[in-house]
Amino acid sequence: MILRQGQCFLSCLLLLLTCVSSNRSIDLPFQIKFSPKILVPGAIFQVWVHSQDSISRVEASLAERDIVFYTTSTRKQWEGVAGIDLETLPGLYSLTGTVWMTDGRSGAIRQSLRILPKKFPTQRIQVKQKYVTLGAQDSQRAAREARQLQAIWETVTSKRLWVETFHPPLSSRLTSGFGRRRIVNGKRRSPHSGVDLKASFGTPIKAANSGKVVLAQDLFFAGKTIILDHGLGLYTLYAHCSKMWIKVGDLVGQGQVIGEVGATGRVTGPHLHWACRVSSARVNPLNLTTLLMPTTSIFSQ
Numbered sequence: 001m002i003l004r005q006g007q008c009f010l011s012c013l014l015l016l017l018t019c020v021s022s023n024r025s026i027d028l029p030f031q032i033k034f035s036p037k038i039l040v041p042g043a044i045f046q047v048w049v050h051s052q053d054s055i056s057r058v059e060a061s062l063a064e065r066d067i068v069f070y071t072t073s074t075r076k077q078w079e080g081v082a083g084i085d086l087e088t089l090p091g092l093y094s095l096t097g098t099v100w101m102t103d104g105r106s107g108a109i110r111q112s113l114r115i116l117p118k119k120f121p122t123q124r125i126q127v128k129q130k131y132v133t134l135g136a137q138d139s140q141r142a143a144r145e146a147r148q149l150q151a152i153w154e155t156v157t158s159k160r161l162w163v164e165t166f167h168p169p170l171s172s173r174l175t176s177g178f179g180r181r182r183i184v185n186g187k188r189r190s191p192h193s194g195v196d197l198k199a200s201f202g203t204p205i206k207a208a209n210s211g212k213v214v215l216a217q218d219l220f221f222a223g224k225t226i227i228l229d230h231g232l233g234l235y236t237l238y239a240h241c242s243k244m245w246i247k248v249g250d251l252v253g254q255g256q257v258i259g260e261v262g263a264t265g266r267v268t269g270p271h272l273h274w275a276c277r278v279s280s281a282r283v284n285p286l287n288l289t290t291l292l293m294p295t296t297s298i299f300s301q
């Protein structure tokens, strides 16, 4: 397997933020860490908040996207995850939010983070003209399906459904990288929002992690497509399948075969298009394989 690992640097930056209580005039120290240290479009951003005291709630956002937090049973450490969309402009952004303590105190999160530019290559492909110049019926169908997908991305399941590490859905040669700017039949189109894994017809497709099936449908562009909700606004998508072995509402385990590789939809040959959304942002699914797991030792490293 020649899959490149996502460029997720495990080194975390430790910050001690001094926060002023909203209803008591004392300083409230808590710690915050995040990963990766270097942010680029397509990255998956993780943040941890830790205190000696119990925390009741954490809210934060980065680059106008909400970060969804969850906690362990002690409520002293909270973890959040967010995506940096592949078309995010480079520049200085603010990580802002609020930490509410169980005893009623609260404190603000204020941190500047720089998103660096990332250059994506351009790719030229040729497909059947009906996928480029859409008739009225196809155009309406594509628009309806785009709205359906957007509604899924904007739905956040508050519970984390994934376990341990994510794995690629099949072993393959990477044929088309994430983020490539595409020129289809000579016309500029939206950038490639996933990775294309070359495989022969019928190759089993495995769930990258445990989750719930929220879509199993034949789409105009993506063909037979499966979407898994892993919780906290994190979704994986598997497109151009020849077969789908699951149905909407099924709970699947990590590594469970959910379908088979095919060439349905707008394709030039059989492959699996694997994509990931976090807080609606289009991120590189290969970054999932280096996502840090919840651990109680993060702040003792």
Ligand SMILES: [Zn+2]
Pocket: 176, 192, 194, 195, 196, 272, 273, 274
């Ligand atoms: Zn693709």
